[in-house]
Amino acid sequence: MDKQLTSAYASLALDAGIGLREGAKLRVTGAPSNRELMYAIAEGAYERGASLVRLEYDDDRLARIRVDSSRDRYLDEESLLLRRSSEVYAEEGWSLLCLLGDEDPDALEGADQPRLARMRRARSSASEAIRLAQMASRVPWCVMPAATDAWAAKILGPGARGDDLWKLLAPILRLDRPDPAAELRAHMGELDARSRGLNELRLRELRFRGPGTDLRVPLAPESRWMGGADVTPSGQIFMPNLPTEETFATPDFRGTEGHAALTRPVRILGSLVSGGYLRFEAGRVVEARAERGAATLESYLGTDEGARRLGEVALVDSANPIGKSGMVFDSPLIDENAACHIALGCGYEGGFEGSLGWNDGEKAAHGFNVSLVHEDLMIGSPDIDVTGVDGSGREIALLRKGSFVV
Amino acid sequence: MDKQLTSAYASLALDAGIGLREGAKLRVTGAPSNRELMYAIAEGAYERGASLVRLEYDDDRLARIRVDSSRDRYLDEESLLLRRSSEVYAEEGWSLLCLLGDEDPDALEGADQPRLARMRRARSSASEAIRLAQMASRVPWCVMPAATDAWAAKILGPGARGDDLWKLLAPILRLDRPDPAAELRAHMGELDARSRGLNELRLRELRFRGPGTDLRVPLAPESRWMGGADVTPSGQIFMPNLPTEETFATPDFRGTEGHAALTRPVRILGSLVSGGYLRFEAGRVVEARAERGAATLESYLGTDEGARRLGEVALVDSANPIGKSGMVFDSPLIDENAACHIALGCGYEGGFEGSLGWNDGEKAAHGFNVSLVHEDLMIGSPDIDVTGVDGSGREIALLRKGSFVV
Numbered sequence: 081m082d083k084q085l086t087s088a089y090a091s092l093a094l095d096a097g098i099g100l101r102e103g104a105k106l107r108v109t110g111a112p113s114n115r116e117l118m119y120a121i122a123e124g125a126y127e128r129g130a131s132l133v134r135l136e137y138d139d140d141r142l143a144r145i146r147v148d149s150s151r152d153r154y155l156d157e158e159s160l161l162l163r164r165s166s167e168v169y170a171e172e173g174w175s176l177l178c179l180l181g182d183e184d185p186d187a188l189e190g191a192d193q194p195r196l197a198r199m200r201r202a203r204s205s206a207s208e209a210i211r212l213a214q215m216a217s218r219v220p221w222c223v224m225p226a227a228t229d230a231w232a233a234k235i236l237g238p239g240a241r242g243d244d245l246w247k248l249l250a251p252i253l254r255l256d257r258p259d260p261a262a263e264l265r266a267h268m269g270e271l272d273a274r275s276r277g278l279n280e281l282r283l284r285e286l287r288f289r290g291p292g293t294d295l296r297v298p299l300a301p302e303s304r305w306m307g308g309a310d311v312t313p314s315g316q317i318f319m320p321n322l323p324t325e326e327t328f329a330t331p332d333f334r335g336t337e338g339h340a341a342l343t344r345p346v347r348i349l350g351s352l353v354s355g356g357y358l359r360f361e362a363g364r365v366v367e368a369r370a371e372r373g374a375a376t377l378e379s380y381l382g383t384d385e386g387a388r389r390l391g392e393v394a395l396v397d398s399a400n401p402i403g404k405s406g407m408v409f410d411s412p413l414i415d416e417n418a419a420c421h422i423a424l425g426c427g428y429e430g431g432f433e434g435s436l437g438w439n440d441g442e443k444a445a446h447g448f449n450v451s452l453v454h455e456d457l458m459i460g461s462p463d464i465d466v467t468g469v470d471g472s473g474r475e476i477a478l479l480r481k482g483s484f485v486v
Numbered sequence: 487m488d489k490q491l492t493s494a495y496a497s498l499a500l501d502a503g504i505g506l507r508e509g510a511k512l513r514v515t516g517a518p519s520n521r522e523l524m525y526a527i528a529e530g531a532y533e534r535g536a537s538l539v540r541l542e543y544d545d546d547r548l549a550r551i552r553v554d555s556s557r558d559r560y561l562d563e564e565s566l567l568l569r570r571s572s573e574v575y576a577e578e579g580w581s582l583l584c585l586l587g588d589e590d591p592d593a594l595e596g597a598d599q600p601r602l603a604r605m606r607r608a609r610s611s612a613s614e615a616i617r618l619a620q621m622a623s624r625v626p627w628c629v630m631p632a633a634t635d636a637w638a639a640k641i642l643g644p645g646a647r648g649d650d651l652w653k654l655l656a657p658i659l660r661l662d663r664p665d666p667a668a669e670l671r672a673h674m675g676e677l678d679a680r681s682r683g684l685n686e687l688r689l690r691e692l693r694f695r696g697p698g699t700d701l702r703v704p705l706a707p708e709s710r711w712m713g714g715a716d717v718t719p720s721g722q723i724f725m726p727n728l729p730t731e732e733t734f735a736t737p738d739f740r741g742t743e744g745h746a747a748l749t750r751p752v753r754i755l756g757s758l759v760s761g762g763y764l765r766f767e768a769g770r771v772v773e774a775r776a777e778r779g780a781a782t783l784e785s786y787l788g789t790d791e792g793a794r795r796l797g798e799v800a801l802v803d804s805a806n807p808i809g810k811s812g813m814v815f816d817s818p819l820i821d822e823n824a825a826c827h828i829a830l831g832c833g834y835e836g837g838f839e840g841s842l843g844w845n846d847g848e849k850a851a852h853g854f855n856v857s858l859v860h861e862d863l864m865i866g867s868p869d870i871d872v873t874g875v876d877g878s879g880r881e882i883a884l885l886r887k888g889s890f891v892v
Contacts, residue, residue, distance in 0.1 A: 123551050132552075133552065157538055168566045169567070
């Protein structure tokens with residue numbers, strides 16, 4: 081990664097992704113092999129007036145060692161460390177930047193799924209405070225891809241290096257343009273306009289139809305379409321996901337009916353799931369299959385009751401740069417932008433009017449799904465049609481052959 | 487580092503250094519380039535019944551970036567994160583293993599000392615809870631050297647690799663013996679016998695005499711000689727420092743008088759200090775000089791009032807393997823075992839009878855030094871004589887020409 085690209089990436093992350101403010105505390109998470117990039121971001125943050133920068137490293141290797149070697153009775157054990165840290169991040173309003181790119185993408189491949197799920201559940205529960213703060217946009221956060229050698233080799237073939245993958249990521253992140261932050265802000269404006277248009281339609285249901293898919297996803301009166309940038313209560317504009325091409329809402333999980341074929345592979349709990357199929361009855365997954373990773377999918381669905389229900393529905397034009405590339409990046413952050421998707425797991429408060437501050441009971445009463453987990457599953461493709469239905473039963477064509485027609 | 491050495495090191499660290507117990511939570515700290523070794527230790531810990539293992543990485547690079555780039559007004563700023571984590575480590579009784587070996591030994595060389603000291607002071611204050619727990623042996627802890635390429639190159643010359651340094655560390659750590667843990671336990675027994683012998687003498691003062699040195703260090707009636715292994719209140723035996731050749735006590739800081747030449751280089755606040763000289767009056771350093779790193783030494787002395795006063799005095803036979811090697815490892819952990827030393831900064835509660843649980847006022851009233859910092863400074867050599875004086879004024883020769891004679 082050359083100096084110019086490093087500097088452009090750091091600027092994009094801090095100025096557009098996080099919208100870093102004077103005095104901010106910033107946590108940067110990433111793969112150890114991206115340490116130099118993380119240092120460059122730390123330097124940029126201090127230069128922009130950050131008060132404190134902390135670097136944290138992903139470590140699936142350590143998780144794998146624990147899954148393989150720990151005595152069974154300790155797998156659910158967590159330290160107060162994680163809970164207290166999570167609370168402090170939320171209380172102190174840290175800015176959270178996550179560089180997504182595995183050092184060792186196969187670290188958890190073939191791991192004992194029930195054991196792994198127990199570990200994850202304990203971790204997930206302990207880090208609830210900061211997750212809720214992120215979901216409610218109370219802290220600025222941004223997740224961006226960052227190439228690693230291992231990731232490059234996995235999707236581009238043996239011998240490929242991180243730099244080869246950076247060449248593909250740069251245009252997706254607009255890092256090849258003279259002013260990447262400005263380009264992204266303009267793009268965010270377009271997504272925002274699309275969300276406003278969808279919100280004006282006041283849809284009560286979406287229908288997805290395509291090969292292997294016939295799915296009805298109800299929307300609550302409170303469901304709100306969002307996309308692009310987000311904003312904290314104090315007005316700090318941030319971009320939760322870069323790149324982003326989606327327009328999404330939190331549905332009413334209760335009435336989901338029908339079936340859907342998963343159109344792209346997805347990594348769940350560290351293992352690849354592909355050729356998936358889900359069938360819903362009365363809002364719950366009642367049948368799940370996969371050509372690969374069926375046990376992982378089953379284990380995920382068993383995390384809690386909410387893991388079987390929808391927490392997100394997202395519309396994506398397949399003709400966007402990621403969709404058109406035809407590449408599978410083996411990363412939900414990028415791949416979710418290639419196609420329409422649904423998510424099993426917790427809803428996003430920003431996508432459901434008035435839900436900020438509701439307790440679990442209030443959420444359930446409005447059809448807002450609650451869960452410790454959230455995973456995006458692609459159901460879109462250039463063969464999918466999406467139709468909206470409004471309160472009067474009127475049908476409105478939204479996407480035809482994978483592309484927006486409104 | 488070959489597989490056999492890795493495995494021997496992990497066993498030594500866990501079985502002898504920490505004395506790991508079933509259900510323990512273990513934190514392992516080290517350089518990123520020693521990650522494979524840290525994984526091996528994590529695996530060994532889980533196999534021995536640890537309930538949770540956490541890896542943390544040293545990061546002087548990040549500290550340097552902050553010193554160089556942060557706005558001045560934020561240098562004293564810390565997050566509650568460090569304070570709360572420190573409290574949890576102490577409350578939950580974590581086992582703390584630290585692999586000492588710099589990835590980048592010069593990261594802080596030439597850094598602005600007053601700015602660095604402000605950062606350190608804030609960090610030090612925030613992590614007080616766990617430091618006190620360690621000092622009082624309430625948690626098991628062990629600091630061991632671990633070779634890195636950068637460290638090897640620094641002391642063995644350009645081109646030297648970590649593996650070259652491991653060849654020197656292995657015999658010092660007894661890793662070349664069939665049962666390193668047993669060898670070390672026997673060695674600890676000898677140090678323990680020496681401590682008992684010294685305690686029976688009930689000394690009230692030590693006198694160091696040699697080239698450039700004429701120093702009197704008073705001992706309190708409560709001063710207690712210790713060495714080798716330590717033990718938690720629940721009876722867990724651990725070895726705070728590996729290797730260790732010292733017998734040490736917490737002196738009465740108030741009456742230190744005279745002057746001492748520092749016989750070996752030492753790294754303070756990240757910078758090397760050598761050719762040092764200290765003069766004490768009424769327990770305080772009133773003059774400090776150094777051929778190299780004088781500003782660093784001055785900055786250290788300014789940390790707080792206790793940084794000018796003694797918190798430790800240690801007797802070391804220069805004829806031990808480290809002393810005899812003639813090597814300067816540029817690491818206090820190893821080099822302090824080459825020669826007698828004193829420490830400027832906080833006293834160690836284990837070396838001062840009854841001090842456990844005293845507040846700062848009670849400590850001061852007994853001559854037990856309180857400070858946020860603690861640094862060992864070598865004053866011993868094969869040219870030094872150490873004489874003890876007991877309550878009746880009787881002089882007892884302890885070391886002659888650097889070697890024990892009692």
